[in-house]
Ligand SMILES: Nc1ncnc2c1ncn2[C@@H]1O[C@H](COP(=O)(O)OP(=O)(O)OP(=O)(O)O)[C@@H](O)[C@H]1O
């Protein structure tokens with residue numbers, strides 16, 4: 021087949037609570053364009069509105085611009101805990117991704133397919149709405165929706181595994197068997213990166229650092245990404261923090277203030293392992309994984325997870341099951357924390373969409389949508405679930 025016969029690379033759009041990851045499908049694992057999935061509406065005083073002076077700058081902005089000019093905009097996020105809650109704002113975010121970032125024209129969109137990602141327990145109605153918007157508002161030629169956790173596995177070249185996907189707004193533990201997820205077996209915890217940042221602000225506040233003003237949130241997120249880690253054993257690290265300088269680190273905020281971070285470095289991410297620390301009645305990520313048997317970028321995350329799983333096995337299984345064997349269990353627990361995991365949902369989607377680029381049977385086509393209606397047309401995507 022000549023190059024002219026090939027379809028142009030599909031668009032891949034990973035919709036996250038905190039960040040949109042988008043790009044064109046390719047065989048190489050190229051990193052996506054990333055921007056915050058938020059919309060900012062200009063704060064305009066009544067007097068300003070009267071004299072028209074507010075018309076000189078944009079009234080609505082999307083992505084990084086909202087964060088950079090936070091003081092001038094009221095910022096909102098259309099995705100909450102992985103699920104779209106404001107379609108009006110979601111469309112603005114998608115327009116920004118497709119027109120401004122990927123720089124596609126209307127004509128080009130009509131020739132392209134798009135692969136969208138969704139959270140494991142995304143309501144069917146949401147999936148339908150998402151696809152309808154891609155056809156009616158943007159005019160894509162074909163659409164496919166895939167579950168984020170499954171794409172993470174694909175990015176590792178795997179079809180079966182237990183995925184712990186912890187992003188900005190939600191953590192999921194999802195068993196995937198031969199590329200299929202089981203909705204009922206999926207476990208969800210509404211604690212993830214954003215909650216960790218909020219916890220870091222709170223803990224620093226307790227030591228007298230007032231870093232919680234809204235325009236500081238993003239700086240604290242950056243600080244979290246640079247200084248926080250997961251403690252393999254909390255008690256040991258608490259003692260070290262109390263009695264030594266082992267985890268004291270000085271960090272300079274963009275406004276020039278210097279902050280001395282200590283036990284906050286590991287006590288902020290600790291809420292992912294013990295949600296009760298912030299009043300959330302749920303077991304932590306290790307227990308979620310253990311129950312299934314089957315924002316993980318912090319240094320030490322994989323080691324802690326493995327340690328907790330072995331401890332849980334000793335406590336819950338070894339005591340009651342005479343056939344239990346710790347060594348066997350240890351050998352079977354294989355925690356993979358790939359270095360590029362930040363973008364693994366996008367990479368999995370990109371590789372899959374590239375393989376399926378010219379396979380018309382894979383994509384839900386505009387023609388099928390118009391002929392069959394959204395519910396029937398979307399049966400093509402149902403293969404991603406085992407109910
Ligand atoms: N180096 C790092 N160390 C710790 N956390 C990090 C690091 N880099 C990014 N993060 C955190 O990861 C989160 C963003 O992850 P991701 O893009 O996977 O989330 P999302 O897809 O937007 O959200 P979700 O999947 O929950 O809907 C943010 O909270 C960010 O601070």
Ligand SMILES: [Mg+2]
Pocket residue numbers: 035036037168187188365
């Ligand atoms: Mg995500």
